[in-house]
Amino acid sequence: MPSQGENVSGASERPAPLSVFQRFESKFPRGLVIRLIAYLFVGHLFAFFVYLLFVLGGQNQ
Template sequence: MTPVPPADEPVGVRARFEAKFPRGLIIRLIAYLFVGHLFAFFVYLLFVLGGQNQ
């Protein structure tokens, strides 16, 4: 975890963001969102292809 400088020093947006959310959490969040959307697309594709066979 990166140390946060005192309030009187200018702090970048990225440093403030990473102070609140660890980098590993951000990577997992992006991965879960990607995998979740990929799974939802797969289920949607199954319904579309299954509906064409009726």
């Protein structure tokens, strides 16, 4: 009977390689990633709105 630390097949167990997203997730909490993406999206949407106001306002002159 194998002891607690030994593997029956004799092969050493290695953890599966992490994907890029899993490595990214291990560095930053999930909530932070979601907020960052949301703030970037909302910030660009607001910047586009302000740009649109200037473009449309410039055409009226």
